[in-house]
Amino acid sequence: MNLMYHSTRSKEIRVTASQAILQGLAPDGGLFVPESVPQLDKPLEELAEMNYRELAYEILSRFLTDYSEEELKDCINRAYDNKFDTPDIAPLKKAGKMYYLELFHGATIAFKDMALSILPHLLTKAARKNNIDDDIVILTATSGDTGKAALAGFADVKGTKIIVFYPKDGVSKVQEKQMITQKGNNTYVIGIRGNFDDAQTGVKKIFGDAELKEKMSKAGYRFSSANSINVGRLIPQIVYYVYAYTKLLKIGAIKSGGKINFVVPTGNFGNILAAYYAKKMGLPVDKLICASNDNKVLFDFFRTGIYDRNREFVLTISPSMDILVSSNLERLIYHISGNDTHKTAELMKTLNTGGRYEISADMRINLNDFLSGYATVEETKEAIQRVYKETGYVIDTHTAVATEVYEKYFKEDIDPSRTVIVSTASPYKFAESVLEAIGIENIPEDDFEQAKLLNKISQTPIPKAVEEIQSAEIRHNRVCEPGDMKAEVEDILKII
Numbered sequence: 387m388n389l390m391y392h393s394t395r396s397k398e399i400r401v402t403a404s405q406a407i408l409q410g411l412a413p414d415g416g417l418f419v420p421e422s423v424p425q426l427d428k429p430l431e432e433l434a435e436m437n438y439r440e441l442a443y444e445i446l447s448r449f450l451t452d453y454s455e456e457e458l459k460d461c462i463n464r465a466y467d468n469k470f471d472t473p474d475i476a477p478l479k480k481a482g483k484m485y486y487l488e489l490f491h492g493a494t495i496a497f498k499d500m501a502l503s504i505l506p507h508l509l510t511k512a513a514r515k516n517n518i519d520d521d522i523v524i525l526t527a528t529s530g531d532t533g534k535a536a537l538a539g540f541a542d543v544k545g546t547k548i549i550v551f552y553p554k555d556g557v558s559k560v561q562e563k564q565m566i567t568q569k570g571n572n573t574y575v576i577g578i579r580g581n582f583d584d585a586q587t588g589v590k591k592i593f594g595d596a597e598l599k600e601k602m603s604k605a606g607y608r609f610s611s612a613n614s615i616n617v618g619r620l621i622p623q624i625v626y627y628v629y630a631y632t633k634l635l636k637i638g639a640i641k642s643g644g645k646i647n648f649v650v651p652t653g654n655f656g657n658i659l660a661a662y663y664a665k666k667m668g669l670p671v672d673k674l675i676c677a678s679n680d681n682k683v684l685f686d687f688f689r690t691g692i693y694d695r696n697r698e699f700v701l702t703i704s705p706s707m708d709i710l711v712s713s714n715l716e717r718l719i720y721h722i723s724g725n726d727t728h729k730t731a732e733l734m735k736t737l738n739t740g741g742r743y744e745i746s747a748d749m750r751i752n753l754n755d756f757l758s759g760y761a762t763v764e765e766t767k768e769a770i771q772r773v774y775k776e777t778g779y780v781i782d783t784h785t786a787v788a789t790e791v792y793e794k795y796f797k798e799d800i801d802p803s804r805t806v807i808v809s810t811a812s813p814y815k816f817a818e819s820v821l822e823a824i825g826i827e828n829i830p831e832d833d834f835e836q837a838k839l840l841n842k843i844s845q846t847p848i849p850k851a852v853e854e855i856q857s858a859e860i861r862h863n864r865v866c867e868p869g870d871m872k873a874e875v876e877d878i879l880k881i882i
């Protein structure tokens with residue numbers, strides 16, 4: 387029997403895992419959730435003997451039941467290969483008393499690689515499985531990080547094309563360079579003369595264009611999206627939480643059944659939600675600590691039960707967490723309401739109209755798996771410096787938010803030897819902020835010189851992703867006005 391999925395907003399339409407992955411968003415605007423959460427049915431000691439790929443199969447096969455063993459293993463082997471710079475895929479490092487789960491060893495040196503390296507393969511297999519012969523066209527607007535990780539994931543994957551729009555003057559130099567040097571004959575990168583919102587709005591319009599959809603279908607194409615609400619991104623993220631636990635077990639840091647805590651630097655609530663599912667599967671987890679930066683809409687939510695996006699958007703040094711609407715929170719709302727789709731739909735409607743909602747006292751009780759905190763930009767910098775001075779370990783600006791939240795709120799009560807900080811980006815990705823936080827003076831302007839300096843300080847090798855953009859050839863130079871995005875897509879797909 388297949389595990390089926392339905393929307394967080396209604397139980398009427400039931401789909402298989404592959405259909406949920408193909409559709410991305412449910413037809414009613416809700417997010418797909420599994421009808422039940424599968425349990426870890428093998429002893430953790432047995433899982434502890436597995437490598438990352440083997441463990442990935444254990445988890446994925448429980449959720450994605452309409453994929454065959456051969457299909458899943460093929461997806462896993464193509465995703466978690468030497469694109470990662472360590473066979474460990476997600477190494478656990480100890481610095482001082484704390485453990486850090488490093489999720490930045492993939493192609494773009496940030497945690498989104500963990501899911502975006504497997505999603506393209508899950509998606510193409512899903513198409514075949516559902517008798518769709520069309521090529522899948524991934525359309526994405528990016529403010530920097532997601533676009534590159536998606537490009538790297540989909541590059542040269544047969545049966546797909548990927549088109550990424552980014553604000554021409556709204557991403558960092560390194561981020562732009564990473565994207566416009568992207569290899570692969572199926573990749574297209576376009577700068578728009580506008581901001582991220584213009585790009586996002588344009589993409590939404592294209593997705594909703596019925597006439598274009600028909601033209602596409604005649605030419606053998608269909609659109610899909612790679613954003614973080616897709617269950618094909620969420621489920622692969624559960625794997626590394628189980629992996630971290632089995633590692634601690636194996637090195638004897640915890641005893642069998644002993645509970646651990648995770649501190650997760652959070653934006654869209656995707657990463658920490660995967661940890662919540664790991665706990666629901668039966669992984670011995672005590673607290674999930676949600677760490678926010680100055681955009682502390684989640685911290686306020688956990689403290690008051692009120693989610694309120696009506697506030698100023700703050701630009702910080704941890705840009706991937708600069709978010710006011712955490713889309714994946716809808717899945718948590720669904721679960722803490724006792725899987726009540728009516729209640730969830732009602733709250734989401736309130737959010738859409740007034741930008742705010744309040745949960746009931748009963749729902750708040752179900753939040754007791756979570757703790758939360760936030761760190762300001764100043765505190766984030768202090769955390770980078772403190773960890774470096776005390777241990778020699780260099781962390782990035784996002785990981786520093788999590789570290790600071792642990793230190794600021796929880797170091798008295800929560801045992802560091804059973805707590806894992808989830809490390810979401812390589813310090814090389816945010817070298818300038820990191821060097822500045824450590825207190826380096828006269829930081830060179832050139833980003834490769836910054837990397838060399840960081841290499842000396844951190845005693846960790848310069849990642850391939852940074853080396854490569856040094857010499858890589860520029861392959862994409864399209865630029866357009868926001869109003870011409872559709873025309874660009876038609877031109878790329880030759881469907882004028």
Ligand SMILES: *Cc1c(COP(=O)(O)O)cnc(C)c1O
Nearest residue numbers: 652653654655656657706810811
């Ligand atoms: C995307 C991202 C986050 C936030 O993850 P969510 O799943 O959106 O909560 C944190 N750190 C880095 C480096 C990221 O790229």
